[in-house]
Amino acid sequence: MGALVTLDLPDDSPMLGLPWIITFGPLAAEDEWEPVVCGPYERPHALALAEAVVAEEQLMAVVEPMLPALTPEEIRGEIAAAQIAAADEAAEIDQADLYGDFEDVIDDELELAAERRPEPQPANPPDTDEVRAGFARIAALLTAKGGGAPARP
Secondary structure (H helix, E strand, C coil): CCEEEECCCCCCCHHHHCCEEEEEEECCCCCCCCCEEEEEECHHHHHHHHHHHHCCCCEEEEEEECCCCCCHHHHHHHHHHHHHHHHHHHHHHHHCCCCCCHHHHHHHHHHHHHHHCCCCCCCCCCCHHHHHHHHHHHHHHHHCCCCCCCCCC
């Protein structure tokens, strides 16, 4: 079984409505091959497809949103936001006291609890027609950027 990595977002996050891509790559450091990028998909389709592939292969799948930026300024803004978030995270780590903080303990406890649970079965991947319908919704979303998101069926 491989590994799936994605963002843990709140239910009301606007990122959930964006198109998502899957990047498949080697799980083991000794394996070297170019990653394969698939998508765009709607998030539930991306997660289900990634789960189906890594359930049977020793691969890593990264499922992440695609940001439909229209200008270099929008791209620079996203890069700046990512850099600020990384700097904030580094500062938070530096400020942790010698014995760690409560959040670290909770993360360790959650990992231990996850190890004790039975291994989840992958979701059934969407069929071809469902993926194509998702592509159509994504195309409508991308072409409507700036004019509001289209209604979902």
